[in-house]
Amino acid sequence: MTKPNFDAMSEAELRTYVYEHRDDQEAFYAFVDRLTAKPPSATYPASMTPEEIHKAVLDIIQQKQRRRSPS
Template sequence: MKPNFQTMSKEELRTYVLNHRDDEAAFHAYMDKLHAQENRIEHPAVDSFDELENYPEFARKLQREASKQE
């Protein structure tokens, strides 16, 4: 029996997706939650990590989130 993805927090759903990488429904539910975030930052795809210098706000957000997970 699958969990109810709608009632899961973003963090719970992320953990579930990482542990069940073949579950496409969970992945899509997670992406829907990410797209619904108000503080979401849109940016075009980059070809290399060096290009992240062109998006300092996004790079700072990545650094903050990485430091939270340590």
């Protein structure tokens, strides 16, 4: 049996493969390596006001829209 190329798989494909092949440690480690390579998520203080939260959410939405729109 030929091993799949984990680097060529999307994150969703690799996740599905890991779920379907739970004994494949190489696939599991490839998936964990992929997840830990991502930049950390932003954290916000609990003391933020509703207005600050609203602004932060709008900023995130705008950033994602800019990344999706072709230049």
